[in-house]
Amino acid sequence: MRRLLLLAVLACAAVFVPAGGAAAATINLVANPGFEDALHGDHATAWAWDCEPGASQLGAAHTGSRALAAAPTATGAGRCAQTIPVQPGGVYTLSAWVRGGYAFLGHDQGVAWTPPSAAWTRLTTGFTATSDTVTVYLHGWYAQDAFTADDVVLTGPDSAVRTPAAPAAPTAGETTSRSVKLAWIAVPGATGYRIHRNGVFVRSATTTSAVVDGLTPGTAYTFHVTAVNTAGESASGPAVSANTAAPYAQVPPPTRMVVGTPQAYRVFLAWEAVMAATDGYHVYRDGVLIGWSYGPAFTATGLQHGTVYTFEVTALNSAGESAKSTPVQVMTWQVP
Numbered sequence: 001m002r003r004l005l006l007l008a009v010l011a012c013a014a015v016f017v018p019a020g021g022a023a024a025a026t027i028n029l030v031a032n033p034g035f036e037d038a039l040h041g042d043h044a045t046a047w048a049w050d051c052e053p054g055a056s057q058l059g060a061a062h063t064g065s066r067a068l069a070a071a072p073t074a075t076g077a078g079r080c081a082q083t084i085p086v087q088p089g090g091v092y093t094l095s096a097w098v099r100g101g102y103a104f105l106g107h108d109q110g111v112a113w114t115p116p117s118a119a120w121t122r123l124t125t126g127f128t129a130t131s132d133t134v135t136v137y138l139h140g141w142y143a144q145d146a147f148t149a150d151d152v153v154l155t156g157p158d159s160a161v162r163t164p165a166a167p168a169a170p171t172a173g174e175t176t177s178r179s180v181k182l183a184w185i186a187v188p189g190a191t192g193y194r195i196h197r198n199g200v201f202v203r204s205a206t207t208t209s210a211v212v213d214g215l216t217p218g219t220a221y222t223f224h225v226t227a228v229n230t231a232g233e234s235a236s237g238p239a240v241s242a243n244t245a246a247p248y249a250q251v252p253p254p255t256r257m258v259v260g261t262p263q264a265y266r267v268f269l270a271w272e273a274v275m276a277a278t279d280g281y282h283v284y285r286d287g288v289l290i291g292w293s294y295g296p297a298f299t300a301t302g303l304q305h306g307t308v309y310t311f312e313v314t315a316l317n318s319a320g321e322s323a324k325s326t327p328v329q330v331m332t333w334q335v336p
Helices: 001-013
Strands: 068-070 080-083 090-101 103-106 109-113 115-130 131-141 147-155 169-174 180-183 192-197 200-205 209-212 222-231 239-245 256-262 267-272 279-287 288-293 296-300 308-317 328-331
Touching: 068 131, 068 256, 090 103, 090 192, 103 115, 103 180, 109 115, 115 222, 131 147, 131 180, 169 239, 180 222, 192 209, 256 308, 256 328, 288 296, 296 328
Parallel strands: none
Antiparallel strands: 068 147, 080 131, 090 115, 090 147, 103 109, 103 131, 169 180, 180 209, 192 200, 192 222, 222 239, 256 267, 267 296, 279 288, 279 308, 308 328
């Protein structure tokens, strides 16, 4: 009768590994996952696990020095279980290494199993949490050979971390013909952000601003931002629309009236704005490109005191880069 019941259970059991879902944490949520910690000195009871009589930590280990060893009887399957806090709606993966007799690895919503084997076998199953706790368990089968289990791993959203709130609508700042700079308000608990363009993810950010480039001149785009942490990704925040600068058929004229104001280790540059410079300006020091500016001003840093530098500026738009401005020479202050 036990064998018929076993066959029925095996027919219904399946390994289920969900795809997609919230981002999983990298930590193992199982306490004493390798059965290394004992509740008593004789290692007859594993700490954090609730086991039927006959289970111990004296099995040959897959890793470490100990493993769960359980010998099923006619009335018991050698079951060991542990209840773990989880986050409702979180996607989790449960695995363990087993060998010996029939071995089962399960949780509140399903079970994986393997027939008897002298070799270590990895069982894997998964679920989406429907409450704030889940019970995971291992067991053999009634009156069958003993089994050994080790290295139980449960990964998924940590119950102590909640999915962050959706960010407020970002603001569109510096906009060129091929890029838009976005900024948004920080979300408490977020460790990063994901930027979406026209509903499609385009890049991640760890700060509260980012430049989305590779755009088409004279085109309208819609952007929204989501917040992420180890518990997962927030809902989509409100969107903001932005238009890239119109395309130009010709490069801008050269910049004029470049003026440099020195200090000991920096020079403040300013120049007359160029109407067609929709993509900003390049700044050169002694013939070498040193930076970009959206507006008609730039601060050159990292300079030596008492030194003469030559600066030139070019204007940019979708057609390309202008000729260089008339060079301006500036001497930084001499420090005694």
